[in-house]
Amino acid sequence: VSGIWGQRFTEKCLRHGAEVVQLVKEAGLTPSYDEIAKVLEEEKPQVLFLCHGESSSGTKQKLDGVGELCAKHDCLLVVDTVCTLVGEPFFADAWGIDLVYSGAQKCIGCPPGLSPMTYSDKAYEKVMNRKTKPDIFSFDVTEVGRQWGFNGDKRPYHHTPPINIMFAMREALQIVSEEGLEASWNRHLNAHYQLWEGLDKLGLKPFVKNPEDRLSTVNCIEIPDGVDAPRLIAHAYDKYNLEISGGLGGTAGKVFRIGLMGYNCTPRNVESVVTAFEAGLKEQKWL
Template sequence: MGREGEPIPEVKAPEGPKGVINVPQRLLMGPGPANANPRVLAAQCLPLLGHMHPPFFKIMDEIQAGLRYLFQTESKYTCLMSGTGHAGMEACISNLLEPGETFVVGDKGIWGLRVADIGERFGAKVVHLKKDAGHTFSYDELKEAVEKHKPAALFLCQGDSSTGVHQNLSGLGELCHKNGTLLIIDTVCTLGGVPFFADAWGIDAMYSGSQKVIGAPPGASPLFFSQRAVDKLKSRKTKPISFCWDLNLVGDYWGWYNSRSYHHTGMVSTWYAMREALAVIGEDGLENLWEKHQRLHNELWAGLKEMGLEPFVEDPAERLVTVNCIKVPPGVDWKAVIDYAMDTYNLEIWGGLGQTVGKIWRVGIMGYNATPGNVELVLAAFREALKKQGKLPDRPFLT
């Protein structure tokens, strides 16, 4: 209200949304997000609770129990960061590294590049450990880097969705601990689809995303800290630079330190969805989920190879089963294949990302979308799109 005698400004006509939202139906078989289970989506329609209400704390406790099963850990230090996988990424780096500390980053795709960038922004001395796209690091390569640099932390991406590689983590926890190094792992596109054992493998920090194998909407980043990681957090000489991601504070909201204090408004409806997604995972069983994703990966590649298509990752032991990367043959319009799948079937597949743009297609087999029928639809879209370009499935591709 204006001062006495001042005219009130005219209210402009609305230019924003009008009417009821209209969203097309898509089958999301790219690198993510994947479609969510309807049971999970329905949970978001439940009544809102206050983010400090006891019934909501009970839901948060159930989420933590579900995460402990998913991570295969006994650690009490599990939670959801309010945001996508980048929230967990920044939380691990900003809490576990202080300015001037050495940080060895496994750089074999876009996610290593991003972690290195974030590490530098927080003042770490980043050592880039590089690998060509489509390949992973050997144990000996990682051992040499850790023993040479004695870093505060080593970062690796278990599954890189930009290149389709699956990094072997066996023995790395023991290696890191012998050298006073924390082991930080990205599992955004792998968690729930391939084996992961936080405790048995000696992982110190791990973050993931809700929108892929877990089968929930984007907006939650599952996170795990070991006792070693929390000890590092508590012994810092400086406060974590980010207030938003400070796990002294966020952890207290989640009950890590035997209390519950306000830090921010928890994402109430998103947490409902995650609670349901974790319940579905528990009902299905992790071993069954791992076996299903491997089986459907094999079925996809049996069909692709019949068309003469080849995997981008040459070594089968390094090939990711959740995000499958397919070489674009010479003379094929890769984008026309993607457009055909969308225009004909409302089916999303993606091209490359970062250094793989124009070189590959990426097909996700993740969570709720991991079904034989969906794999068959992807194969049908490839067959028809390639035929349309004059590349018959029963003929080899010509240069």
């Protein structure tokens, strides 16, 4: 847990009666391979959860080798890719990840309302061999699977799908396909570099100190001493019709957050963000 989304996952597990052991890191840091290995060895968990992109603190979790580590301990690896799928390199099969969930509205660029998920064979087998039924019928993937036709011979009614959003998702994925996955990764990374080149010239500093741990899709900027953050945010919105976010959870009051995802991730939009920061800092006579 290094931010609000790890905390939220913990809360959800606790509400379902799970026994949770947290590996807590300060906001802006990520757990190392060795720290993860130590926890797996000592606690012997059934599931390890990691957030690939912790958008509340702007960190990117290294995943290479963790899947093999989990397999060694007969532990399922669950990864949150809500703000990274299509925006950051991600290899579910090669990295041995058992369950992945994401969001439609971030880098994929679809309206919100869907959560794409994928299961490894091991995770799917685990779900299908449950000894008890899930306590929420609507979220029972075995029932959902019957309606979608990947579980059982018949397709009984389970719920009315949001068809309009599904057509939107199909179009969004078509756009991703036309651009190409690697091209999309590079576009997000180049926007990240462009943003920090501009912010560095203004004297602004990244909240995540290790460049390897920085998300390209959600960028966290330290609020400098002497800067009124709400005033700068309001100035950007009023003068430039541009929304700059504040921190979440442990980073509230400490950072600005800039999302460069999907359609928003263009050189022109990055220029607008840098211009708004420059104007807001000058308005406060910080520059």
